[in-house]
Amino acid sequence: MRYEKALVWLRNDLRWEDNLTIKKATELAKTILPVYCLDPRQFGPGDFGLQKTGVHRARFLLETLRDLQEQIAAKGGKLLFLRGHPEKEIPALAREIGAGVICFSQEVTGEEIQVEEALEKEAWQHGIATESYWQATLFHIDDLPFPVNQLPEVFTRFRKECEKMASVRPLETMTEPVRFAIVPETISNKLPDLQELGYDQAAQEPAGDMPFKGGSSAAWKRLNHYFWKTAALADYKNTRNGLLGADYSSKFSPWLALGALSPRQIYWEIRRFESEKTKNQSTYWLIFELIWRDFFRLMAKKHGNRIFQLAGIQDKSGYRKEDREVFSKWSAGKTGIPFIDANMRELNQTGFMSNRGRQLVASFLVNDLEIDWRWGAAYFEQQLIDYDPCSNWGNWMYIAGVGNDPRSDRYFNILLQAKKYDPQGEYIARWIPELAKLTGFDRHIPFQLSSKTLKKRGVKLENDYPVPLVSPENWSI
Numbered sequence: 372m373r374y375e376k377a378l379v380w381l382r383n384d385l386r387w388e389d390n391l392t393i394k395k396a397t398e399l400a401k402t403i404l405p406v407y408c409l410d411p412r413q414f415g416p417g418d419f420g421l422q423k424t425g426v427h428r429a430r431f432l433l434e435t436l437r438d439l440q441e442q443i444a445a446k447g448g449k450l451l452f453l454r455g456h457p458e459k460e461i462p463a464l465a466r467e468i469g470a471g472v473i474c475f476s477q478e479v480t481g482e483e484i485q486v487e488e489a490l491e492k493e494a495w496q497h498g499i500a501t502e503s504y505w506q507a508t509l510f511h512i513d514d515l516p517f518p519v520n521q522l523p524e525v526f527t528r529f530r531k532e533c534e535k536m537a538s539v540r541p542l543e544t545m546t547e548p549v550r551f552a553i554v555p556e557t558i559s560n561k562l563p564d565l566q567e568l569g570y571d572q573a574a575q576e577p578a579g580d581m582p583f584k585g586g587s588s589a590a591w592k593r594l595n596h597y598f599w600k601t602a603a604l605a606d607y608k609n610t611r612n613g614l615l616g617a618d619y620s621s622k623f624s625p626w627l628a629l630g631a632l633s634p635r636q637i638y639w640e641i642r643r644f645e646s647e648k649t650k651n652q653s654t655y656w657l658i659f660e661l662i663w664r665d666f667f668r669l670m671a672k673k674h675g676n677r678i679f680q681l682a683g684i685q686d687k688s689g690y691r692k693e694d695r696e697v698f699s700k701w702s703a704g705k706t707g708i709p710f711i712d713a714n715m716r717e718l719n720q721t722g723f724m725s726n727r728g729r730q731l732v733a734s735f736l737v738n739d740l741e742i743d744w745r746w747g748a749a750y751f752e753q754q755l756i757d758y759d760p761c762s763n764w765g766n767w768m769y770i771a772g773v774g775n776d777p778r779s780d781r782y783f784n785i786l787l788q789a790k791k792y793d794p795q796g797e798y799i800a801r802w803i804p805e806l807a808k809l810t811g812f813d814r815h816i817p818f819q820l821s822s823k824t825l826k827k828r829g830v831k832l833e834n835d836y837p838v839p840l841v842s843p844e845n846w847s848i
């Protein structure tokens with residue numbers, strides 16, 4: 372053991388099991404002290420007049436921290452909570468408790484790296500060592516068949532080479548017994564509530580079909596449900612474009628984003644499912660999607676802050692209308708195009724939207740409304756409970772045509788998509804109750820219905836539901 376005490380600075384790795392950073396800390400020092408720092412910059416203003424973290428994700432984060440706090444307490448330890456800038460607070464705590472080393476997981480995006488670098492500088496100035504570890508991806512960065520600066524820009528090549536040349540590492544298990552450092556009584560470990568973070572405590576509870584609850588305990592409950600209780604995994608490839616209900620896709624993303632569940636934990640459970648239940652295209656497809664997640668994280672590492680810029684990684688100029696009024700109608704789900712509005716309303720009320728929905732609302736904002744794609748990405752950043760900078764900005768760039776897409780146009784005909792994915796308008800009825808009085812596919816096209824039909828069904832366009840912002844004539848079905 373090199374050190375008496377190690378401070379474990381937890382970030383987006385909020386789990387006890389399969390946590391390389393915690394494991395390494397226990398190997399480096401006789402005792403460890405886990406700590407999470409609530410950074411006010413994460414709860415303040417973001418870009419384009421939006422908030423960085425909306426209430427749904429703030430709630431999910433607090434639940435995650437509470438869960439981890441309980442797990443650590445059950446092991447005889449304490450998870451400390453600090454509030455402030457981690458680059459100041461973490462080294463200051465390390466000095467106060469006499470920790471010789473600070474251990475943390477590496478991030479890949481600009482703001483997070485700046486914090487890491489400033490923290491390291493501050494720690495080193497006071498003779499405290501730092502150790503950081505890579506652990507957010509399915510494939511470890513050191514096992515990839517290419518250096519980061521030579522990563523293939525096209526997903527298919529990236530995936531195929533990874534599948535051929537790299538393997539997924541086994542889960543991390545502790546090799547040393549864990550001993551927690553004694554925490555001085557003067558240090559508070561109270562977890563703030565939503566109100567203390569500046570949110571309305573009484574903010575409406577999410578109203579979706581899927582009860583998202585933060586923390587690895589809930590993540591494993593979900594995994595057990597999706598894999599073992601319902602075997603929904605075995606049909607994933609056929610259902611993954613769904614819109615309604617809890618089980619059309621895994622819904623693992625919010626837990627993955629905060630690290631309450633690791634991609635390797637999911638991978639090894641899929642392998643177990645394949646050997647104990649069934650192995651088919653669906654079980655493979657969940658791994659395929661996890662490789663997409665790796666791809667966007669590694670692209671962020673390769674391209675740095677370019678993923679946040681209008682021209683993306685392709686140096687192309689895109690649409691960049693700055694029309695606040697149109698943008699706020701899109702955000703509020705009031706564009707007059709039901710399929711777009713239903714998805715945005717789901718996002719606003721729950722913090723979640725299906726992958727199909729995300730592609731459609733993004734394409735609509737960029738291609739039909741011709742608004743700067745970064746506004747949409749920043750809105751998702753505010754609203755999504757599964758917000759992950761790499762997956763979010765990477766997917767937005769992709770749809771805006773300035774990312775890693777070998778195809779140049781990702782234009783979606785919204786009505787054709789509605790015909791394919793919601794032919795009976797059930798999704799519309801779920802999220803736009805004012806259109807539920809219409810029947811079947813009519814719910815997607817109130818603007819094409821005769822005044823007689825609208826009257827018969829008791830729907831008044833403009834009063835009950837807006838007229839379309841764009842002409843739907845372009846979408847032939």
Ligand code: FAD
Pocket residue numbers: 611620621622623624625627628657660661663664667724725726727729730733751755757758759760762763764766767770
């Ligand atoms: P499943 O279909 O069950 O997939 C399993 C896992 O694979 C997901 O949890 C996710 O980790 C990964 N995955 C699946 N699709 C993608 C993808 N296209 N890109 C990267 N990873 C993927 N995902 C986020 O986790 N955070 C984001 O901020 C985010 N923003 C997005 C923005 C846009 C415009 C688009 C089009 C997609 C975005 N995605 C994002 C990707 C994807 O929509 C979500 O990961 C997925 O819908 C989450 O639901 P699920 O866990 O049920 O996914």
